[in-house]
Amino acid sequence: MSAETAHTTRPDMIVCENVDKWFGDFQALKGVTATIAEQEVVVVLGPSGSGKSTWIRCINRLEAHEKGTIVVDGVELTNDLRNIEKIRSEVGMVFQQFNLFPHITVLDNVTLAPKWVRKMPKAEAENKAKELLEMVGIPEQASKYPGQLSGGQQQRVAIARALAMEPRIMLFDEPTSALDPEMIKEVLDVMRDLALGGMTMMVVTHEMGFAREVADRIFFLESGEIVEEGTPEHFFTNPTEDRTKLFLSQIL
Amino acid sequence: MIQETPPQNYHHQKPPFYRDAIVVKWLFQLGALALVVFSLWFLASQARDNLAARDISTGFDFLSVDPGINLSEGIDTRPATGGRALWVGMVNTIRLATAGILAATILGLLVGLARLSNNWVVNKLGSVFVETLRNIPLLVQIILYGAILANLGDLSYDSGWDNWVIWSNKGLSIPRVFIADGFYQWAIFMLIGSVAARWAYKSRQRQHDETGRDTYPWIASLGVLGAFAVIGWFIHPIFGWVGGIFGAIGDGISKIPEEVLQAALSIIAVLLAGNWIRNFLRSRRTPGGSAQLTDDDKFRVIFSGVSAGLVIVVVYVVWPGLSSWMINSSSDLFGVLDDKFGNGRSGGPFGADRPEVIKTGMFEKYGPSGLTMSIGFAAVFFGVVFYTAAFIAEIVRGGILAVPKGQIEAANSLGMKRSAALRTVILPQALRVMMPPLGNQYLNLTKNTSLAIAVGFSDLVQVGQTVGNQTGKNLSVFAIWMLFYLACSLTISVVVNFFNVRLRIVER
Ligand SMILES: Nc1ncnc2c1ncn2[C@@H]1O[C@H](COP(=O)(O)OP(=O)(O)OP(=O)(O)O)[C@@H](O)[C@H]1O
Numbered sequence: 001m002s003a004e005t006a007h008t009t010r011p012d013m014i015v016c017e018n019v020d021k022w023f024g025d026f027q028a029l030k031g032v033t034a035t036i037a038e039q040e041v042v043v044v045l046g047p048s049g050s051g052k053s054t055w056i057r058c059i060n061r062l063e064a065h066e067k068g069t070i071v072v073d074g075v076e077l078t079n080d081l082r083n084i085e086k087i088r089s090e091v092g093m094v095f096q097q098f099n100l101f102p103h104i105t106v107l108d109n110v111t112l113a114p115k116w117v118r119k120m121p122k123a124e125a126e127n128k129a130k131e132l133l134e135m136v137g138i139p140e141q142a143s144k145y146p147g148q149l150s151g152g153q154q155q156r157v158a159i160a161r162a163l164a165m166e167p168r169i170m171l172f173d174e175p176t177s178a179l180d181p182e183m184i185k186e187v188l189d190v191m192r193d194l195a196l197g198g199m200t201m202m203v204v205t206h207e208m209g210f211a212r213e214v215a216d217r218i219f220f221l222e223s224g225e226i227v228e229e230g231t232p233e234h235f236f237t238n239p240t241e242d243r244t245k246l247f248l249s250q251i252l
Numbered sequence: 253m254i255q256e257t258p259p260q261n262y263h264h265q266k267p268p269f270y271r272d273a274i275v276v277k278w279l280f281q282l283g284a285l286a287l288v289v290f291s292l293w294f295l296a297s298q299a300r301d302n303l304a305a306r307d308i309s310t311g312f313d314f315l316s317v318d319p320g321i322n323l324s325e326g327i328d329t330r331p332a333t334g335g336r337a338l339w340v341g342m343v344n345t346i347r348l349a350t351a352g353i354l355a356a357t358i359l360g361l362l363v364g365l366a367r368l369s370n371n372w373v374v375n376k377l378g379s380v381f382v383e384t385l386r387n388i389p390l391l392v393q394i395i396l397y398g399a400i401l402a403n404l405g406d407l408s409y410d411s412g413w414d415n416w417v418i419w420s421n422k423g424l425s426i427p428r429v430f431i432a433d434g435f436y437q438w439a440i441f442m443l444i445g446s447v448a449a450r451w452a453y454k455s456r457q458r459q460h461d462e463t464g465r466d467t468y469p470w471i472a473s474l475g476v477l478g479a480f481a482v483i484g485w486f487i488h489p490i491f492g493w494v495g496g497i498f499g500a501i502g503d504g505i506s507k508i509p510e511e512v513l514q515a516a517l518s519i520i521a522v523l524l525a526g527n528w529i530r531n532f533l534r535s536r537r538t539p540g541g542s543a544q545l546t547d548d549d550k551f552r553v554i555f556s557g558v559s560a561g562l563v564i565v566v567v568y569v570v571w572p573g574l575s576s577w578m579i580n581s582s583s584d585l586f587g588v589l590d591d592k593f594g595n596g597r598s599g600g601p602f603g604a605d606r607p608e609v610i611k612t613g614m615f616e617k618y619g620p621s622g623l624t625m626s627i628g629f630a631a632v633f634f635g636v637v638f639y640t641a642a643f644i645a646e647i648v649r650g651g652i653l654a655v656p657k658g659q660i661e662a663a664n665s666l667g668m669k670r671s672a673a674l675r676t677v678i679l680p681q682a683l684r685v686m687m688p689p690l691g692n693q694y695l696n697l698t699k700n701t702s703l704a705i706a707v708g709f710s711d712l713v714q715v716g717q718t719v720g721n722q723t724g725k726n727l728s729v730f731a732i733w734m735l736f737y738l739a740c741s742l743t744i745s746v747v748v749n750f751f752n753v754r755l756r757i758v759e760r
């Protein structure tokens with residue numbers, strides 16, 4: 001599907017308007033404005049330190065923005081704790097360093113939040129967790145501890161853990177950057193399946209193949225600003241901005 | 253799967269003995285053992301010669317001789333023997349250490365959390381507490397607290413609140429709670445109550461698992477236990493018949509012939525050892541076939557066999573009277589139980605004696621009176637508690653800060669509330685980091701109670717020194733001190749290690 005049709009026919013899931021974010025004196029986001037529709041998959045590219053993580057972390061308020069508005073699934077992110085908890089339980093996040101809970105089993109990692117946040121009965125949560133582990137391809141690892149798994153397996157558990165909350169949006173912050181090359185594919189495959197299944201996704205990655213193939217739209221960020229946005233085709237074949245061209249020439 | 257045959261010829265090339273790992277290992281073990289034995293023998297003979305030369309006597313006869321001393325406080329202030337006196341000191345030390353560990357843990361936890369608080373005032377209070385108290389030497393603190401407490405007013409009829417709580421330069425007094433007549437029958441209620449409470453906990457837990465609702469199993473089970481405690485308080489005499497059962501059992505035991513018990517003990521020992529060995533071998537057996545036993549494993553098997561043999565030797569040869577002693581003492585025990593649980597015990601399970609001032613500066617001495625925390629006890633108690641709490645606070649803070657930020661972010665990103673994240677993600681991981689240094693602090697606290705000598709509190713060291721001076725057996729007292737503190741330390745280590753193992757995170 002192309003970005004334009006997705007945009008016109010589906011409701012907006014994430015709306016950012018003139019979002020500014022400072023760390024002390026340093027401005028990490030400068031007037032970021034973007035709208036992401038339901039079922040859209042966007043990839044965020046940019047050099048290191050350009051604010052990609054900061055932006056994606058603002059969307060489930062792991063970081064608080066100072067100016068502008070962010071509306072997620074119709075709920076504006078403010079200091080209201082209830083809104084924050086509601087949005088967080090509808091937005092799943094996958095981290096570069098997995099951040100699995102090392103002291104409980106894989107199965108418990110996946111069932112923890114459904115049990116504590118959604119008050120889901122134990123048996124139901126476990127059945128669901130087993131389905132999800134099946135989906136990400138590691139049903140046999142349920143009773144192991146995270147420390148006993150390979151990096152690629154751990155990241156797939158992290159994806160299953162986020163999916164267990166039945167989120168409407170998934171955020172990925174460089175999900176494959178900490179992985180060996182042969183494990184990258186198994187994680188990207190899971191993400192591709194998710195995208196095909198209609199999940200709204202926002203992905204920070206350096207995997208250009210994934211961006212080209214799966215993304216509906218690409219944002220290019222530099223120094224906290226969106227420099228260029230467009231379809232993968234536009235972005236990779238005839239980018240308009242010089243900075244984009246420079247970035248692409250360096251990584252391709 | 254393809255089975256590769258190992259290159260046999262390499263296996264059979266025996267290395268020279270000094271390069272053979274197994275031989276070298278055993279040689280080192282034996283060498284170390286020999287070194288230790290020789291050193292001990294050398295030290296002992298040196299000590300014996302020197303002591304003889306300087307006419308210092310050793311031996312432990314003084315333990316059963318009247319040392320002629322008075323102790324400032326304890327379970328017995330005029331002990332009849334040296335052993336009894338040391339025992340009083342040990343009990344005082346154990347009391348002090350136990351109360352200190354409990355209080356220091358709670359206070360340290362609170363202060364540590366305060367130092368993590370976002371509230372500026374609370375945070376700074378915590379910092380001041382830690383930075384002040386851990387930088388003043390403990391001995392100075394103990395002497396200081398002792399001096400402050402000694403400046404409280406004289407004991408009089410109107411010190412404190414109406415004979416419930418009294419404070420004066422005699423110390424702090426509260427009512428003494430004691431076990432009364434009906435306690436044992438009430439204990440039966442509590443036993444049933446705890447079974448019921450456990451059942452309530454489990455059923456609540458099951459309910460939670462089935463529906464996902466919060467069912468508060470802990471509150472439910474405590475409620476059940478409390479209900480049993482209250483009801484049992486009033487109607488416990490209905491269990492008066494239980495004593496009779498104990499009486500009957502005691503009579504039965506006293507009729508068992510000695511030979512039967514001897515044989516039974518031997519058979520049980522052999523069966524236990526055999527069973528253990530069988531299970532052990534089974535657990536070591538590889539799926540492929542026979543067991544691969546390491547040297548350690550062999551030692552364990554031999555050890556359990558020898559223990560069984562030892563039991564038989566003890567029962568029949570070393571101590572033939574053992575079985576008759578066991579029969580007599582257990583039938584006596586049941587006799588006592590008969591009395592404790594029996595009919596006619598209808599009073600309440602607990603009673604309390606309030607502290608009673610009989611004249612200015614003096615408590616009731618010969619009748620029932622309250623429980624007094626002496627100035628000495630209080631000075632050492634507050635000293636070790638404040639001092640250790642300052643360190644524990646840092647351990648708590650460090651443990652929580654040691655949990656990676658990503659863990660909290662992951663819990664947050666799943667929509668978990670702060671309290672839930674704390675309970676299920678942060679604390680379990682922080683505890684793991686905190687446990688070993690916490691154990692060290694408990695050991696330190698226990699050993700630091702020996703500074704009680706500075707304020708004249710009758711702990712083991714103070715009593716031991718007095719006894720040693722009276723009897724001249726300083727060296728023997730020294731040995732008892734060392735053994736006692738060693739035993740305390742080992743006990744604490746075992747407990748802490750138990751939790752350590754349970755909290756350990758599985759890695760590959
Ligand atoms: N907690 C923080 N405190 C201060 N500065 C920060 C903080 N987090 C990020 N920054 C700064 O904000 C800028 C953007 O950081 P961000 O992590 O969003 O970059 P990024 O695009 O994700 O880079 P990378 O590709 O290396 O992950 C960087 O210059 C970084 O130094």
Ligand SMILES: [Mg+2]
Pocket residue numbers: 052053054173174
């Ligand atoms: Mg980043």
